[in-house]
Amino acid sequence: MNAEKEPSAGGGAALSGKVALVAGATRGGGRAMAVELGRAGATVYVTGRTARGAVSETGRPAETVEQTADLVTAAGGEGIAVMVDHLQDAQVRELVARIERDHGRLDILVNVIWGGDHLVEYGKKVRMWEHDLDKGRRMLRLGVESHFVTSHYALPLMIRRPGGLVVEITDGTEELNHAHYREPFFFDLAKYAPFRMVKALAQEGEEYGCTALALAPGFMRTEAVLEKFGVTEENWRDACATSPDFAMSETPAFVARVLAALATDPDVARFNGRSVSAGGLAREYGITDVDGSAPDPARYFAEVMRTGQHPDPADYR
Structure with a gap:
C-alpha cells in the first residue's frame, strides 16, 4: 500500500522502545497510521473486528488485522494483531492486560474506530426525527462509545510514564464542525464528540505528562472510497471528471506521516486539547x-x- 513507499517524518528508529495501540487498524487510515508508527520503530498493537475467519458488519473480508500487523513488521516495527470489538469491555480489558504483561507500558493510543459509513444516508435530507433510531444509536456506539471504552482501560497504563500521547481521529476539525452542521444528526454528533473527549483528557492527563489531541485526515482514498468511485490508486484522477471535489483527496499515508511526526515531536504537548488537521x-x-x-x-x-462555490483544487494542494 502507499504507506510503504516512502519514509515518514519520524523516520529511522525514532520510536524504538515505544509501544502503540492503534484501535481500528484493519484498513484505511488506521492501517496506514500503524504502518508509519512501525516504520519509526514502534511496537504496534493493531486491532479490529475483521481477522482471518471473522468479518465485521462492514462486510469487507479482504482486509484483516493480521495483514496490517505484517505490514507494520515489514516497515521495520513489530506488528501485533489482536481481534477486538472495542464495544466489549472484557475484550478491551484483556487487550490492555496483554500489553501490560508483554511490555509494561503504553506510549501512544490512536482511536481510529468507526466502521459506521454503512449507517449514514449521505446526500439525503433526513431530519433527526426521521432517522432510523437503531442506526443512529449504532453510529454513536461505534464512533463514540468504542473510543471512550478504549481510553478508559488504556489510560491507567499510559499515565505510568510521562510523554503519553492520545490521538482521536475524527472527521473534520473542531473549527469546521462547529461552524457547519455535518448532517445527518447522528453523524454530526458522532464526529463532534471526540473534540470534547480530547479537551477533557487534556485536562485530566496533564499532571501525568500526557497529551491528548484530535487529528483530522482529509478526503482519504481508502480501499472503500476507491471502490465507491470505481477507480484504483493508479487512475484515481479519472473520478474527478464526475466528482471535482475528488481532486482534493489524499492517500491514507498522508495523515499517517503526520501522525508519525506528532508521535516523534518532543514539543507535541503544545497541541494538548486541540483539534488539528x-x-x-x-x-x-x-x-x-x-x-x-x-x-x-x-x-x-x-x-x-x-x-x-468550488474553487480550483490545485490551489489547495
Whole structure:
C-alpha cells in the first residue's frame, strides 16, 4: 500500500522502545497510521473486528488485522494483531492486560474506530426525527462509545510514564464542525464528540505528562472510497471528471506521516486539547503525500461551505 513507499517524518528508529495501540487498524487510515508508527520503530498493537475467519458488519473480508500487523513488521516495527470489538469491555480489558504483561507500558493510543459509513444516508435530507433510531444509536456506539471504552482501560497504563500521547481521529476539525452542521444528526454528533473527549483528557492527563489531541485526515482514498468511485490508486484522477471535489483527496499515508511526526515531536504537548488537521500540520512539519503534493482539504471545504462555490483544487494542494 502507499504507506510503504516512502519514509515518514519520524523516520529511522525514532520510536524504538515505544509501544502503540492503534484501535481500528484493519484498513484505511488506521492501517496506514500503524504502518508509519512501525516504520519509526514502534511496537504496534493493531486491532479490529475483521481477522482471518471473522468479518465485521462492514462486510469487507479482504482486509484483516493480521495483514496490517505484517505490514507494520515489514516497515521495520513489530506488528501485533489482536481481534477486538472495542464495544466489549472484557475484550478491551484483556487487550490492555496483554500489553501490560508483554511490555509494561503504553506510549501512544490512536482511536481510529468507526466502521459506521454503512449507517449514514449521505446526500439525503433526513431530519433527526426521521432517522432510523437503531442506526443512529449504532453510529454513536461505534464512533463514540468504542473510543471512550478504549481510553478508559488504556489510560491507567499510559499515565505510568510521562510523554503519553492520545490521538482521536475524527472527521473534520473542531473549527469546521462547529461552524457547519455535518448532517445527518447522528453523524454530526458522532464526529463532534471526540473534540470534547480530547479537551477533557487534556485536562485530566496533564499532571501525568500526557497529551491528548484530535487529528483530522482529509478526503482519504481508502480501499472503500476507491471502490465507491470505481477507480484504483493508479487512475484515481479519472473520478474527478464526475466528482471535482475528488481532486482534493489524499492517500491514507498522508495523515499517517503526520501522525508519525506528532508521535516523534518532543514539543507535541503544545497541541494538548486541540483539534488539528493533517493538511495544516503537514505544512508545519514539511510533509507531503506520496505524490509530493500537500493537500489541505480542510481549508478547501471550509471555502466551499462558506461560499457555496468550488474553487480550483490545485490551489489547495
